[in-house]
Amino acid sequence: MKTLLLVVAVFAMMFPSFGRTAEFNSSLISVTTRGSGPDLVLIHGLASSSKVWSGIEDHLNTAHRLHFIDINGFAGNKASDARSESYLLAMRDEVVRYMETQGLDEPTLLGHSMGGLVSLLVGSASPESIGRIVVVDSLPFHGLMLDPNATAEKMKPIAEQIEQKILKMNESQFEAQAKRSAAMLTKSDDKAELLLEWSRASDRDVYAQVMREVMAYDGREEIADIECPVTVIYAFDEEMPLSEERLHQFYQDAYAQVDDLGLVQVDDSFHFVMWDQPQAFYARLNEVLD
Template structure:
């Protein structure tokens, strides 16, 4: 009996040591890994979206690539983490690439995910093979105010309070009214709204405020890798202003969709997949 007690104590001590000293590193997102290709793609969804937004893209490419599909913490039902920020999320994705020895991945990011793709490629230029930015700008605020300057120590409490003070019905109605401005495919409307509704309100408010205060216009000058910039059809009317924002990204290749709105992967799916296929093979 004494022998078994000693074995149990040894087992429990080993489990404790494993938990304390060998615990899995925490990242500000959940990851779904699929596919078996030698080359890797990392998919970063946009603001408050689930990694499910990349479903059709993954189906098209996971037979040839290993795919890492992220859903950021606090979005679309994923458990939130303390102190979310654009900077922490950028560094968290870069750390995941390094820790898992993912060799020169292609990053595809939509909206805020496209901003993260730009920031990672700028701050870690030797880490990334290629980037695809799906309807994102280096500085969203500068589209309406070209002289915009980021605030240091930006206080996002007012935005967070505005989001958290809404009841469920008010928040749902807000998202339901806003989403048709971003998504033309009505069959996808309810699922995209549901991702927002399932998101943690504090994370929602903090990241909305933080991303709107982000300016990458100078930083993107350090990007070395090929960069495909896919933009919604309406942005052809704002081409000078948009491409001025991207002036420091010397590797940029701009393509404007034929139809649809912000969710290009839904609204102009065939065109979008054709652009990706050409870029991946180039």
């Protein structure tokens, strides 16, 4: 599971034809929209950018109105001066508020990594508002990656140590760690370099805090409140320490509280499935959306 142990990424390209929403203002997230059709809300991962979904329109069989969420503090998006006590819960609340403000009708949530966890939290908090959730290589409790018997209480001091280690690194140490992590998250050298750029452009305090929160937050009971179908698209590679059978069971156990669950494996991929195996990833996504 080494591709799941760290979640890093940051910096950005621009789509000049994107339109910023005029009716929604937030100090935590910004949203760009494009296209028309059923609503698809896309949430990126830790220290990442909405540009991780670059080119998605070319891969979808059916046109959608795409809502690309960027989280301030990551990928060169300036962090808010007002820090949240819990970024995860604040992100959840802002996504819910955005959907309500825009009047979205049972949108599909598509979240990668941390964004997958946020999508699950949104689905738990506002179950009647969501049509479907698609989670990409993520869990309701990331502490399970370190210990299959983990609890939030057991993970809290470990997550705090990780946070402090990140904050105490000097620039060269952080750069070296980010470079090692990037190589574990994607098979593409070019994309690994992009992840490194994104890491450099992230606010260190926000990055460290959200890393702590993601590692310690146990949402396994909350996801029982989700009423819509949940599909988990996860990566498998021969370099991983778990066999296909054990990895499938790992996800099955983690999502045991979800009533309508689909698990979809993509082979020969690390954490950024949409980059490592785009054809397979979008084929699976289209099967879910169509």
